[in-house]
Amino acid sequence: MAFNDMRDYIQHLKDKGQLIDVNTELNVARETTELQPLMRHLHNIAGPALMLNNLSGYNTKDIPVLFNPYGTRERTSMILGEEGAFDGKVKHAKVLTDPSSWLKPNCIDASSASCKDVKIEKKEIDIGKQLPHVWFGKEGPSYITNAIVITKDPETGIPNTGCYRLTQLWNASHPNGEVYSEEEQRKCLSIFAFWNPPGNHIGLHWAKAQEMNKPLEVAIACVVDPVIQLASATGIPFGMDEMDFAGGLKGTPVDVVKCETVDIEVPASAEWVLEGKFLPNRDVTIGPHSNPVGYYDDAQLFPLIELDCITHRKDPIWYATMEMEPPFDHNYMACLPMEGELLSDLQSKIPEVKDVVVTPNLSYFIQLSVDGPQKPHPEFGKHVLHAVWGASGRWGRTAKVIVVVGPDVNPYDLSEIEWAIQTRVQPITDTIMNKSGQAFLMDPSATKDPGHGIALQSEQIGIDATIKVFERFTSYPEYSNAKADDVAAIAEKLKDVLK
Numbered sequence: 001m002a003f004n005d006m007r008d009y010i011q012h013l014k015d016k017g018q019l020i021d022v023n024t025e026l027n028v029a030r031e032t033t034e035l036q037p038l039m040r041h042l043h044n045i046a047g048p049a050l051m052l053n054n055l056s057g058y059n060t061k062d063i064p065v066l067f068n069p070y071g072t073r074e075r076t077s078m079i080l081g082e083e084g085a086f087d088g089k090v091k092h093a094k095v096l097t098d099p100s101s102w103l104k105p106n107c108i109d110a111s112s113a114s115c116k117d118v119k120i121e122k123k124e125i126d127i128g129k130q131l132p133h134v135w136f137g138k139e140g141p142s143y144i145t146n147a148i149v150i151t152k153d154p155e156t157g158i159p160n161t162g163c164y165r166l167t168q169l170w171n172a173s174h175p176n177g178e179v180y181s182e183e184e185q186r187k188c189l190s191i192f193a194f195w196n197p198p199g200n201h202i203g204l205h206w207a208k209a210q211e212m213n214k215p216l217e218v219a220i221a222c223v224v225d226p227v228i229q230l231a232s233a234t235g236i237p238f239g240m241d242e243m244d245f246a247g248g249l250k251g252t253p254v255d256v257v258k259c260e261t262v263d264i265e266v267p268a269s270a271e272w273v274l275e276g277k278f279l280p281n282r283d284v285t286i287g288p289h290s291n292p293v294g295y296y297d298d299a300q301l302f303p304l305i306e307l308d309c310i311t312h313r314k315d316p317i318w319y320a321t322m323e324m325e326p327p328f329d330h331n332y333m334a335c336l337p338m339e340g341e342l343l344s345d346l347q348s349k350i351p352e353v354k355d356v357v358v359t360p361n362l363s364y365f366i367q368l369s370v371d372g373p374q375k376p377h378p379e380f381g382k383h384v385l386h387a388v389w390g391a392s393g394r395w396g397r398t399a400k401v402i403v404v405v406g407p408d409v410n411p412y413d414l415s416e417i418e419w420a421i422q423t424r425v426q427p428i429t430d431t432i433m434n435k436s437g438q439a440f441l442m443d444p445s446a447t448k449d450p451g452h453g454i455a456l457q458s459e460q461i462g463i464d465a466t467i468k469v470f471e472r473f474t475s476y477p478e479y480s481n482a483k484a485d486d487v488a489a490i491a492e493k494l495k496d497v498l499k
Contacts, residue, residue, distance in 0.1 A: 002081070002250040005114075005225050005269035006317070009079065010051070010066065018075060019049040028065070028134040028320075029057020030171065035067075036137040036322060042068050043327050049075065051317075059171075060132045066223070066319040068329045076332040079226045080249060085412070086355065092340030095248045096234065097348060103247030105256040105265065113257035113268035115221070120310040122261075126186050128170035130310060131272075136322035137290050141172035145330075146319035147274075148232045149191065150219045150264050151202055153239070154209045159264070160201045161242035163233045165192045166220065167286045167302070175287035175299035189220075189274070190284050190302045194454055199441055201238055206278055206303060216278040217262035218305055223271035223319045226333075228254060234337035235394035261308040271316045276307040291442040292334070293362070294325030300453050326360030335360065338395045345391040350384060352376065357411040362440060364388060364399040365417060371406025372467040372476060379471060381464030385432055389460065397438045402462040408479050409465070420465040430468070434460040 003009045013019035027034045041047070049069040055061065070076050077088025095101055110116050120130060133142035144166040152159050167190040169180040195203035195210075209216035221228075231246035243265075247253045256265035261275045282304040288296040321329040335358045346353040346366070354369040366384055370376075377383075381404040388396045403417055410416045425431070439446045439458035446455035467476045491498070 002252055003079075003225050003227065005267075006066075006223050006271065006319070009069070009226050010049075010317075012078060013049050013069065013075065016078070017048070019051065019069070021051045021053060023054050025054045025056055026052055027057050028055045030135040030140075030142070030173065031138075032057065033135040033137070035134060035320070036324060039068065039136075039322055039324065039328055042071060042329075046072060055134070058132070058134065059128060060130075060318075063132050063316060063318050065132065065134060066317055067321070069226070069319070070330045070333040071327075073332045073336070076230075076336050079230055079333075089336055089339050089343060089356075092230070092234075092249065092336060093344040093347070096236070096245070096340055097344045098248075099240070099244075101248045102244040103250075103253045105243045105247060106253040107265055108255050108257055108268050110257055113255075114313045115257065115266065115268055115270045115273050116311050117314040118312050119260065122187075122308045125307050125310060127168060127189075127307070128185060131168060131274075132318040132320070133168055133170065134318075134320045136320075137324065138288055138296060139290055139322075140175060140288050141167045141169060141286055143167055143289070144189070144220070144222065145321045147220045147222045148224055148229055148267075149202060150221070150266060151205045151216055152264065153205055154212050154214050154216065156239065158239055159241055159243065160205060160238075161228070161232045161246075162200065162202055163229060164200070164202060165289075166190065166305075167192075167289075169284075169286075172286075174285070176285060178285075180284075184284070184304070187307050188279070188284075189276075189305045189307065190286050191218075191305055192300075193303050194441065195303065197449075197456075199454055199456075204238065209278065210280065215280075217264060218276055218278060219259050219262055219264040219266045220274040220276075220305075221266045221270040221272070222274070223317060224267045225250075225254070225269060228267055230333065230337060233334060235341050237392070259309070260311065270313075271318070272310070272312045274307055275309040275311075276305045279304045279306050290322055290324050292323040292326070292331075293440070293442050293444065294323075295442075295444045297442070297453065328360075331360040341393040342388065342391055342396045345393060345396065346384070346387055350387060352380075353384065354407060355411055358395075359414075362400065364396075364402045365411040366402065366404045367407065367409065367411040368404065368466065369407050371408065372469040375466065379464075381430075381466040382432060382462070385462035385464065388462070389434065389437065398440045398458075400437070400440065400443065400458055400460050402460075403465050404463070405465045406467060417465070421463060424465050424467055425463055430464045432462040432464075434462070 073085035082088040198204040257268040287299040343356040355367040437460035439455035
């Protein structure tokens with residue numbers, strides 16, 4: 001199933017009983033917001049997506065806020081027309097492996113693009129009145145957490161589409177006690193572009209533009225067809241277009257439309273489009289920011305963007321989410337492309353790799369289709385560990401903890417992973433320690449770059465939790481557990497007793 005826009009996906013969730021309209025008043029104001037405890041509660045109960053219709057401390061009361069749409073692996077797989085977590089991942093990996101299946105976007109006329117329903121010109125822009133602002137936890141600014149951001153390589157003109165968080169400076173507290181200027185609050189956003197040194201593709205574009213003394217135009221499309229967001233979160237090679245990959249995932253080209261003030265095409269059905277340019281030598285300090293590993297970043301230095309135009313749909317919707325101690329809403333939106341990216345790479349070289357699971361806490365579990373004497377050679381598990389760290393893409397190389405298991409271990413069940421480690425691993429013999437790996441940027445335990453405050457290098461550990469035949473033994477005790485089909489049968493038999 002291919003969705004035309006976020007509204008189609010919302011309707012699909014409603015049809016599946018996975019989205020509820022909430023008319024109870026909820027506070028979303030800075031310092032008193034109720035949204036962080038709401039996020040935690042929903043994940044404690046594996047709860048549904050919500051449409052929040054009655055918000056206090058909110059600057060745009062007529063615009064509802066979508067909340068927790070991606071809060072389970074199953075809902076994330078629905079983006080790709082699948083419901084099983086494994087099925088969505090396999091589809092993602094299959095399309096990623098075959099660029100010939102990718103489809104170029106289809107550029108439509110502006111008169112047919114719903115994102116052009118309402119136009120706000122530069123002289124009229126006042127972000128505090130026109131863009132929704134909701135706060136989470138102890139965050140100082142209201143962050144835009146629903147956007148894909150498009151820039152073009154200053155040398156080649158090839159677009160990059162990525163998922164980047166942006167900072168709204170209106171009514172924001174400053175981490176150093178300063179005050180953002182009136183111009184910054186009315187017309188500017190700050191963006192998580194790690195450019196010195198470049199730590200993401202948009203950062204590389206901005207670094208190139210500064211070296212060439214050229215402006216860098218940017219288009220920010222908010223609340224898009226979720227398959228575009230999923231494609232944008234995938235680490236494809238620099239110089240390839242994520243919008244083409246999104247077309248491959250949909251099975252039909254993405255409809256795009258030209259922007260009003262910049263030479264960029266954006267998804268035509270986006271709820272909002274923000275157009276502008278990076279401002280040279282105008283980095284700004286922002287924070288606190290709650291990050292995906294569950295800690296607040298006190299202060300970070302990022303570039304400023306000045307907006308030249310805002311367009312949006314009639315009766316638009318907004319989507320807001322927060323990163324906090326996992327799990328949280330878009331954990332699984334992030335995990336699926338990480339898993340698909342690595343599964344695609346490993347299976348192209350090691351057909352015995354059956355599944356890749358990345359947990360919300362960013363542990364990597366690799367499941368093989370063989371174990372014990374069926375392994376191609378001794379120490380095969382360690383071979384797989386090295387392959388993860390040497391994989392193409394941006395995620396495998398940052399894996400801080402990797403565990404390789406056999407087909408009898410469920411990689412989605414932490415208790416089974418623990419069982420495999422306890423019964424199949426000798427801590428020195430069966431592990432690999434890497435002292436100079438690439439860090440996940442937000443890891444608070446790793447040494448930080450003094451500029452942007454990001455981690456660049458990290459130690460890593462790989463655990464080979466396969467059966468050590470024939471590395472140390474010629475046989476191994478037989479695995480003792482009930483068969484899944486038998487468990488399901490007894491559950492059905494006693495369903496009226498064990499309610």
